[in-house]
Amino acid sequence: MSLPYTKKVLEYFQNPKNVGEMDKPDAMATEGSPACGDMVKLYLQIDKQSLIIKDIKFKSYGCASNIATASIITELAKGKTLEQAKKINWKEASETLGGLPPVKVHCAVLAVDALKTAIENYEHKNDLIKEKKHTDENVVRQRLSRVINPLTGLDLLQVNFIKKIEVKEGGISVWINLNSDHQFAGNIKDETIERLEPLWDIKKVNVIFNDQA
Amino acid sequence: MKKYQRTVYLDNNATTRVDNKVTEYMNHYFLQDYAVASSQFSHTPGIKARDAVEKARSIILGKLRSGPGDQFIFTSGGAESNNMALKGLALTNKDPSRKKIIISGIEHFSVLNTAKALEKSGFEVKEVKVDGQGFIDLEHLQSLLDEKTLLVSIIYANHEVGTIQDMPKISDIVHQKGALLHTDAAIAFLQTPIDVQKQNIDLLSLSAHKIHGPKGSGGLFIKKNIPVQKILDGGYQENNLRPGTENVPGIAGFGKAVEIFKEKDLEKVKGLRDYLYNGLGSRIEHVLINGSKDLSKRVANNLNVSFEYIEGESVVLHLDMRGIAVITGSACFSRALQASHVLLAMGFTHERAHGSIKYSLSKYLTRADMDYTIKQTKEVVEKLRDLSPLKSTTF
Numbered sequence: 182m183s184l185p186y187t188k189k190v191l192e193y194f195q196n197p198k199n200v201g202e203m204d205k206p207d208a209m210a211t212e213g214s215p216a217c218g219d220m221v222k223l224y225l226q227i228d229k230q231s232l233i234i235k236d237i238k239f240k241s242y243g244c245a246s247n248i249a250t251a252s253i254i255t256e257l258a259k260g261k262t263l264e265q266a267k268k269i270n271w272k273e274a275s276e277t278l279g280g281l282p283p284v285k286v287h288c289a290v291l292a293v294d295a296l297k298t299a300i301e302n303y304e305h306k307n308d309l310i311k312e313k314k315h316t317d318e319n320v321v322r323q324r325l326s327r328v329i330n331p332l333t334g335l336d337l338l339q340v341n342f343i344k345k346i347e348v349k350e351g352g353i354s355v356w357i358n359l360n361s362d363h364q365f366a367g368n369i370k371d372e373t374i375e376r377l378e379p380l381w382d383i384k385k386v387n388v389i390f391n392d393q394a
Numbered sequence: 395m396k397k398y399q400r401t402v403y404l405d406n407n408a409t410t411r412v413d414n415k416v417t418e419y420m421n422h423y424f425l426q427d428y429a430v431a432s433s434q435f436s437h438t439p440g441i442k443a444r445d446a447v448e449k450a451r452s453i454i455l456g457k458l459r460s461g462p463g464d465q466f467i468f469t470s471g472g473a474e475s476n477n478m479a480l481k482g483l484a485l486t487n488k489d490p491s492r493k494k495i496i497i498s499g500i501e502h503f504s505v506l507n508t509a510k511a512l513e514k515s516g517f518e519v520k521e522v523k524v525d526g527q528g529f530i531d532l533e534h535l536q537s538l539l540d541e542k543t544l545l546v547s548i549i550y551a552n553h554e555v556g557t558i559q560d561m562p563k564i565s566d567i568v569h570q571k572g573a574l575l576h577t578d579a580a581i582a583f584l585q586t587p588i589d590v591q592k593q594n595i596d597l598l599s600l601s602a603h604k605i606h607g608p609k610g611s612g613g614l615f616i617k618k619n620i621p622v623q624k625i626l627d628g629g630y631q632e633n634n635l636r637p638g639t640e641n642v643p644g645i646a647g648f649g650k651a652v653e654i655f656k657e658k659d660l661e662k663v664k665g666l667r668d669y670l671y672n673g674l675g676s677r678i679e680h681v682l683i684n685g686s687k688d689l690s691k692r693v694a695n696n697l698n699v700s701f702e703y704i705e706g707e708s709v710v711l712h713l714d715m716r717g718i719a720v721i722t723g724s725a726c727f728s729r730a731l732q733a734s735h736v737l738l739a740m741g742f743t744h745e746r747a748h749g750s751i752k753y754s755l756s757k758y759l760t761r762a763d764m765d766y767t768i769k770q771t772k773e774v775v776e777k778l779r780d781l782s783p784l785k786s787t788t789f
Contacts, residue, residue, distance in 0.1 A: 184711075184714075186711075191715075194708070194711065195712075195715070197781065200780070200781055202783075211783070215705075215744075215745045215748070215784055216743065216744040216745055217744070218705060218724060218725045218733070218744065218748045219705070220783060220784070221783075222783035240781060240782060240783035241781055241782070241783065242703070242704065242705055242781075242782045242783055242784055243705050243707075243708070244705060244707040244708055244711075244724075245707065245708060245711050247705075248708065248781065364743060
């Protein structure tokens with residue numbers, strides 16, 4: 182049988198490791214969305230002193246490549262310090278799996294991004310940011326550049342969905358050029374909040390749609 | 395890896411196994427009467443081949459309940475027939491006031507992309523809406539139609555969700571404004587009664603390999619006096635409408651596949667499909683049916699469902715490893731990495747399209763195959779749901 186996936190990808194697809202959720206994770210992150218067809222959620226348990234990833238679990242919605250990569254990422258990250266884990270990239274994940282079909286690389290990137298975002302979120306929450314930069318519009322824009330509009334597959338900034346960003350007194354307001362009854366308004370709102378809330382100096386995130394302005 | 399013995403092919407809306415009676419019959423025209431089908435004044439082998447072609451033509455025209463002067467032109471299949479219907483008509487269109495073509499959003503790519511090509515040559519193309527079960531919005535069709543409309547092309551039964559259109563009604567509406575009606579009936583043929591006279595159909599595309607005939611064989615029905623021109627230049631074959639040496643074995647096989655069709659096979663397939671649907675629906679939670687909920691208004695061999703909270707490519711791969719061949723409307727699965735345009739045109743969310751699985755059946759399947767499919771599908775869906783981060787609130 183000549184499937185496009187390596188034997189190892191198929192093995193992990195059939196028997197993924199570290200599947201699950203955590204009640205009180207020290208850090209977590211979601212990348213992708215069901216509308217895009219791929220989504221990974223990572224949960225991390227981190228030792229406060231040593232900053233070692235003690236446990237890591239994942240859940241995945243998506244294709245074989247997505248499931249296998251998320252699984253391998255959890256194995257690669259477990260037992261590593263946050264600094265070491267940050268260095269895991271999609272190439273390493275892909276190589277460990279014996280390669281991925283080129284069109285499926287974005288699925289591998291998704292899982293790696295989830296790990297990076299989870300670590301970043303942890304650092305923000307636990308005052309571990311080395312260069313404490315105050316959140317400004319640029320920081321917000323950078324974070325939102327990973328929120329994808331499922332209709333186009335492009336991120337919110339590329340399709341000019343962001344009308345205005347305001348950062349004031351520990352709060353961020355984002356005006357989005359869509360009505361709140363749009364098919365993906367709910368997804369976009371959840372993801373926007375999830376991306377911005379962990380920022381170390383932010384307490385509140387407001388997402389405002391056209392009909393709410 | 396666990397070994398699974400059974401193979402269950404459930405992609406019969408894509409293509410079917412050729413019937414043994416068809417291959418035997420075709421063999422004769424590969425090995426014995428293999429001459430070029432020629433005029434009645436030719437040598438005997440040529441006349442024998444000609445007779446085979448004409449026999450097939452008359453079987454197919456008979457099945458379509460055609461009238462005197464109607465034609466059936468053999469082509470390489472459904473895609474060519476659709477091209478010929480749209481381009482062949484648009485190119486001969488002598489009335490400059492009729493420059494509008496209406497199609498639906500759930501057409502096969504060979505109609506969608508042909509219409510797009512005609513748009514570039516100055517035709518106006520409008521898309522009629524379909525509802526959530528894949529039925530043409532007849533009021534919308536009425537509102538789009540006007541004296542400028544040359545042609546309306548609507549798929550008789552859809553290749554993904556199997557919804558059968560109310561063709562007599564569509565035909566009435568289309569002809570009120572003097573437009574012509576083309577329908578891609580590749581999936582509908584032999585699954586729902588077609589009567590081109592009663593239903594007043596001007597052009598109709600067929601494909602042999604959807605009905606246990608050979609690939610590379612199909613044709614276009616052209617009603618008497620409908621001015622369709624050839625789209626390929628060459629010799630004078632097929633009443634000077636389709637050049638190239640006739641595919642005699644393919645044409646003969648097409649005719650044979652129609653000739654041996656039995657109503658009781660269709661009943662069997664329908665019974666298996668209903669059994670599969672009931673089995674999946676009663677044993678798995680959160681299953682949504684895509685297409686007509688009234689099973690009598692979808693072709694007998696089609697079942698399309700979405701399993702919520704999971705993605706289709708994973709389901710397909712798991713089932714494939716268990717010997718079951720199905721397909722999905724998920725973006726991951728397609729060559730274009732885009733979710734099924736049919737499901738999106740029906741107004742479904744991308745999630746629902748990503749989670750869709752199409753089971754399309756044939757007369758070669760058994761009740762045991764269905765039991766196996768239900769059992770394996772249940773296992774796979776549960777396995778993937780355990781892995782999924784989505785909960786009911788996401789949908």
